[in-house]
Amino acid sequence: SAVISQKPSRDICQRGTSLTIQCQVDSQVTMMFWYRQQPGQSLTLIATANQGSEATYESGFVIDKFPISRPNLTFSTLTVSNMSPEDSSIYLCSAGTVNSPLHFGNGTRLTVT
Amino acid sequence: QQQVKQSPQSLIVQKGGIPIINCAYENTAFDYFPWYQQFPGKGPALLIAIRPDVSEKKEGRFTISFNKSAKQFSLHIMDSQPGDSATYFCAASNTGKLIFGQGTTLQVKP
Numbered sequence: 001s002a003v004i005s006q007k008p009s010r011d012i013c014q015r016g017t018s019l020t021i022q023c024q025v026d027s028q029v030t031m032m033f034w035y036r037q038q039p040g041q042s043l044t045l046i047a048t049a050n051q052g053s054e055a056t057y058e059s060g061f062v063i064d065k066f067p068i069s070r071p072n073l074t075f076s077t078l079t080v081s082n083m084s085p086e087d088s089s090i091y092l093c094s095a096g097t098v099n100s101p102l103h104f105g106n107g108t109r110l111t112v113t
Numbered sequence: 114q115q116q117v118k119q120s121p122q123s124l125i126v127q128k129g130g131i132p133i134i135n136c137a138y139e140n141t142a143f144d145y146f147p148w149y150q151q152f153p154g155k156g157p158a159l160l161i162a163i164r165p166d167v168s169e170k171k172e173g174r175f176t177i178s179f180n181k182s183a184k185q186f187s188l189h190i191m192d193s194q195p196g197d198s199a200t201y202f203c204a205a206s207n208t209g210k211l212i213f214g215q216g217t218t219l220q221v222k223p
Contacts, residue, residue, distance in 0.1 A: 001159075030209075033209075033211075041215075042202060042214065042215050043211075045212070092156055094211075098209065101147055101159045102147075102159070106154070106156045107156050
């Protein structure tokens with residue numbers, strides 16, 4: 001199964017700044033997704049990271065706030081832009097192939113002050 | 114129609130008991146139903162998954178029961194242990210992206 005590494009594992013950021021989260025997979029995968037998990041809550045899909053093209057965003061999430069890159073089959077980044085305290089959450093990268101289950105990284109714990 | 118409803122929200126059982134967590138879905142296009150286990154500070158880890166062409170799947174102490182006509186599926190944990198104390202999420206998919214249930218926090222008392 002794919003091993004997924006996220007950086008940073010946690011950060012404390014000031015309101016109005018931006019943070020870029022990196023997701024590295026140890027093998028080539030066809031699918032990569034970004035999720036948000038607020039404390040004590042379930043996982044909400046932010047977007048599908050498409051290799052070589054613009055990400056596909058779920059309802060309630062927009063590219064200006066959460067720009068995503070995926071330059072190749074093993075790497076993706078999620079930026080949380082112009083942060084506010086409401087953005088404090090855990091951001092999770094997941095990856096897999098068509099014939100294998102999705103695996104998750106350990107997440108990035110973001111606190112916005 | 115994209116929702117997956119999970120119950121109960123929390124569950125406490127004694128060691129050796131059989132906790133059961135239930136999920137229901139609406140979208141009949143879903144064709145993949147995994148269960149994830151999450152410990153504090155960690156990402157969700159895949160436990161077991163099922164496709165709608167079978168009604169039951171067992172892996173070790175974990176069993177999924179699937180009822181296609183009722184659009185429901187459940188997780189049973191046999192001989193539960195304190196180390197099983199975690200949050201469990203059901204999910205559903207038909208395009209690769211997962212839609213998660215609300216989660217169940219399980220506590221197994223020694």
